[in-house]
Amino acid sequence: MAFELIIAFLGASVLLALMPGPDNIFVLTESVSKGQRNGIGVAIGLGCGVLVHTTIAATGLAFVIQQSETVFSLIKYLGAGYLFYLAYQSFLETPMTLDLHTDKVRPVSLFSLIRKGFLMNVLNPKVSLFFIAFLPQFITDGGWNVTLQLLILGLIFMVQSVAVFSSIAILSLILDTALCRLAVLAILSSTASLVSKIKLFHYIA
Numbered sequence: 001m002a003f004e005l006i007i008a009f010l011g012a013s014v015l016l017a018l019m020p021g022p023d024n025i026f027v028l029t030e031s032v033s034k035g036q037r038n039g040i041g042v043a044i045g046l047g048c049g050v051l052v053h054t055t056i057a058a059t060g061l062a063f064v065i066q067q068s069e070t071v072f073s074l075i076k077y078l079g080a081g082y083l084f085y086l087a088y089q090s091f092l093e094t095p096m097t098l099d100l101h102t103d104k105v106r107p108v109s110l111f112s113l114i115r116k117g118f119l120m121n122v123l124n125p126k127v128s129l130f131f132i133a134f135l136p137q138f139i140t141d142g143g144w145n146v147t148l149q150l151l152i153l154g155l156i157f158m159v160q161s162v163a164v165f166s167s168i169a170i171l172s173l174i175l176d177t178a179l180c181r182l183a184v185l186a187i188l189s190s191t192a193s194l195v196s197k198i199k200l201f202h203y204i205a
Contacts, residue, residue, distance in 0.1 A: 039169025045117020054154025
């Protein structure tokens, strides 16, 4: 398993994690509306769910490779086509919006947050299909055991996804602050406009 291939996989994985999607949008929404702690907890859960899909992909694909390299090549090409299909579908989807709430919420245990993210990931069958399509693109023939390669790639994907999603949660403070500033500016603008109208009315009267 070449080091250059691992770097390429890591770069592609980070780009995928940064692309707008249900996972990072949910992490951002949780962080802005309920606090960074909630966002980081969900991020950890989403990352842990990756291990389940990786194990499914690793065991299944390893069995296929042991039976027929031709079938594995077919799955690899079909997987590449599926990735292009997902990219095409992402352009057709309507933009997702943040649902921000200013109401105070009761603190939730870290375990509950991790469990929420974990179940969100594990119960999405599209994730398993994605890994079956994505991981084989970085498998090398004649190197390490295929199952081991897939598990290593899955572990790398999990670590980087937790890092990226947690970074989004931490950086949400900037967005939260920016939104507060916009709200303050809007209030000040409205107040200034109201004062101007009162002065104008007083002058005319």
